[in-house]
Amino acid sequence: MAARRVLIVAGEGLLGRPTGIAAQSGPACAHFSTSSNRDARHHKLVIVGGGTAGAALANKFGPRLGKEQVCVVEPNETHYYQPMWTLVGAGLKHFHQSASREIDVLPKKCTWLQDKVKSFDPDNNMMTTYGGESISYDYLLVSTGLTLEYDKIEGCVEALENDPFVCSNYSPYYVNKTFYSLRNIEKGNAIFTFPQGTVKCAGAPQKACYLAEDYLRKNGKRDKVKVMYNTALPVIFGIPRYAAYLNDIVDSRDIAINKRRNLVKVDYKKKIATFELLDSENGETEDYEYSMLHVAPPMLPPKELWDSPLVDETKFVTVNKETLQHTKYPNVFSMGDCANLPTAKTAAAISAQTGVVTKNLKKVMAGSEPTRHYDGYTSCPLMITKHTCIMAEFGYDGAILETFPINQAKPRYTMAYMKKLFMPPLYWLGLVKGLWYGPGPFRKLFRLGIKTSN
């Protein structure tokens, strides 16, 4: 029964489809736009991507400017709360709890064009779509998210499609396979990978590992399964304060950390994963036999952006890291995973960015300069066991920006409850609706409390 369910999930996998936020395309909905004039289509504000960032901004500007003035270009029918997929992979939430209809996260007062941008021409304030539209705009928000590039790993797509024990919490097609693997693994190596390059939610690959280890231990299988985390990075986590706690945790739970290893090939018939040794000069590789393999794929902004002047050679949208305004085009902003911001890419980061872009875009629309500055705020709720969580919160240059006046680097029950119970409603009712700008004000309030009580 379980095996059948997984096979159905795996059978649906198709990497040609957009993978950033949502999955399927489908029939048009109420305020879906059917353009009557394909030659000239103009909106005051065009938002490319209806994920977390795009939906939040549509909810800010749609009601303000009106339905015809704000256009969201988003091909996918379903909007996913991706932070929940860590929990789905560990059997702590159901996949359907992470999904909503795109039409339900967008405001009534906006035009949803269910289409995908094909090319950007910011010098002429124009873009074209695969559906054959030419759209011009006064202001543009680029919030496309990232595309999962499983196909950069040789044999990985075949393995994800054919081996029930090769899984990935990053994809709606493969996230259900993670818990299937945990329930059915008997012995051997359970390997969790972290790729080279920029990823969204850099904590997710190790959360998958911790929750798996916890499940195997609690279900009496731990002594027969070796748990490994193979990462391209030279450290377990980029912020030393949290890395110190995490290193102790992996030591005490006998999780092997193999650093500077990058997954380059999966041979699912032989059950072998091949890793490039990044510190070796002559491109040496290492083969690992696996019983279960959790893949975090390389990621990049969608290829439609690569040739546009909106990005640089890194392929990420070049914005001022404080104002989030484009470095070349003052009428363009970018936020979310596709922006080249030197901080970790998370939903929590988008909450803080929403306030900044809302304020600055209003300023620019009124003919003045952007004034609000983003401090790089981001948060990573690191699930350590199913009941405990390290609530990492930080900003640019490793600044620690913890909300609560307690040590959040310690695994805590309260923070696990936050992640599992408090965050989903905060996301659906707050963040995507443009009503949650992150916990910054609470942080300041709690710090004030400490000062006055001293």
Ligand SMILES: COC1=C(OC)C(=O)C(C/C=C(\C)CCC=C(C)C)=C(C)C1=O
């Ligand atoms: C899923 O996305 C998330 C957010 O966006 C909805 C957040 O904002 C935050 C940050 C919020 C914190 C730490 C709690 C603040 C709560 C109060 C009551 C002050 C986290 C961790 C998060 O995971």
